[in-house]
Amino acid sequence: MPVHYRFGKYYISVDSQTPYHAFKNQSCECALFGYAVNLVTAEHDCIPEQILLNCNSIDRVVEYEKNLGGKYIIFYKNEEDYYILGDATLSIPIFYSPSGTVVCANSYQRIVEKLDLTPDSKYMKIREHGDISQAMPFDITVYKEIKQLIPNHYYDVNHAKGVRFVNSISKQNIISIEEATDKVLPLIDVLTRYYQSIFKINCPITSGRDSRVVLAFLLANSFNGACYTIKHPEHNEKTQDIVIPQELCSTIDVPYAMIADVELTKEEIDKMDNLLGKGNYSTRTLRIAKTIKEHCGNSAIINGDIIGQVGKCSLHRDIPSLFATPSYFRCKLHNYSNEAKEQLKIWLDEIRQSGEQINTFDLFSIESRLGRWAAQENLIYNAIGQVYLNIFNSRRIIYVWTAVSRKLRKKSLLHIGLIDKKASTLLDIPFEHDESIAIKLSKLNGIFYLLSSYLKYYIEKQLFFRRKTHEKTDNNSR
Incomplete structure (x- = not known):
């Protein structure tokens, strides 16, 4: 059964088995859902408190979060500004509506049902031109009204959009x-x-x-x-x-x-x-x-x-x-x-x-x-x-x-x-x-790998559309 927590003017619903920690400090609030540890200090019991003690803006929260490891979502409120930040790879998916009603969930089906949405024809074309096990590009879903937050972005709740943050403003120095x-x-x-x-x-x-x-x-x-x-x-x-x-x-x-x-x-x-x-x-x-x-x-x-x-x-x-x-x-x-x-x-x-x-x-x-x-x-x-x-x-x-x-x-x-x-x-x-000669050849250098990637892509493309044609023919004959 889900548990409901008040966070500013919103409610956060989470499952009862996953940890949820929250802390308030004057006009600011911070909550953490999931499992997180500070990899520098090894602290894990008081991360929301540490965020509010050390951060006075979402940019500072982003900077603090880079020291964390785990599987988690951070909710941050500063005055009347609300933000959501996931872990390094968004291992707990975050879906949101980029306009209208503020709604966010870890499965977009919940948003679909809440807002009574229908798929967008353009985005459905993308979905149907690839296997369901493959990802959609960038941050889109088959619904125009739903996007998925991707790594290196936080969700600005007030403006209902994902905002990219930068990890390195200069080219990284090569290390050994x-x-x-x-x-x-x-x-x-x-x-x-x-x-x-x-x-x-x-x-x-x-x-x-x-x-x-x-x-x-x-x-x-x-x-x-x-x-x-x-x-x-x-x-x-x-x-x-x-x-x-x-x-x-x-x-x-x-x-x-x-x-x-x-x-x-x-x-x-x-x-x-x-x-x-x-x-x-x-x-x-x-x-x-x-x-x-x-x-x-x-x-x-x-x-x-x-x-x-x-x-x-x-x-x-x-x-x-x-x-x-x-x-x-x-x-x-x-x-x-x-x-x-x-x-x-x-x-x-x-x-x-x-x-x-x-x-x-x-x-x-x-x-x-x-x-x-x-x-x-x-x-x-x-x-x-x-x-x-x-x-x-x-x-x-x-x-x-x-x-x-x-x-x-x-x-x-x-x-x-x-x-x-x-x-x-x-x-x-x-x-x-590697048992395949083709795989061994593709790994010789970057150009070989590039060419083999395109070759594999076009072979799979032909097989994909051939399979689709057969499926359509079978369905029409029934």
Whole structure:
């Protein structure tokens, strides 16, 4: 059941199981929903008080927030001005109406029902020209009256709009792997210990590097949980994601389980349709989330999304900056509409006008891949009550990694450096290796990767429209 809290002239409704802390100071108020810790001081019980003691404007709150890590939403009131600020990657999604009635929610279906909205034909065209598991571009939804807040933005309630803030007004000085590793190690330790003080942790493990970095930090901070791997129908006994995790956990003597996908019932799908809207989410993601929920029970799980997207530039590698165009980013959205390209141009123009100097490829990974694509996953996990966390979710960590050369990051050198310093024995077991010659060629350099991205895009585009045509033909013949 939701709990309702008064915040100035508004009400905030939150679920009863997630922490909510609030503090007032004369004409100012601050509230925090979720889990947050100051990575510099390790404080976590009095963050709203600290914000009001140290901040007298939303700009100062934004500056303070960069020291926080976790999964949370901050509500801030200064006199009669109201603001909402999410965590570094908006892992709790925030949807809002950019005009008319002030309404904000972590699922846009709630706003749809409250305002009795119908989808916009232009935005529906974008949605229908890509798989439902892929993200919409920039901050739009299929409703003209609803937008989604993306990372590096706060919501100005009084003016009903998302406002971009700048992380770096000058080009970042390139730093070494060693320097970056030394800067983030103590910060990730603080967040890891904080999570383990609240939850029993289960760690999903694959044959890759991201999950192994997570495991390294858990082991270095008194890990008391277990590891698991999901065996999907397409896996066999020789699949690297099946073989390597078993060998790894056996070597380091960590409890491990291999679990199989569960089936979704009609009742479960109907319930999610009611919560998120029919056709608004990936049933495959829901199936995986349910599988994890049934296996993990009340444990929290730690994912490795951020270090994959930013720590090793998995989406862009070292493509030259001049190719950071709407056309290229549309490839990475896996969307086949011209309207998506138009929205990406608006997004790029906003970045240029703001003066933000963080690498545009990294901003796409943070704001679109994590802020929207991963947020869709978070939305499903949140909806079924599975705690889904990330030990890298802090701007103080992320924007250290963006200062490292992408040529070094793409080689997973940040991963290797972190594992070596936290649990070096994990390096004794080999990681996955590329089995496809095409994948190996695409990773040779940035130009090869760029060309392969476009080639893959146009092949998938043909398959997408061919599938759509078949579906239409089948429907007409019934």
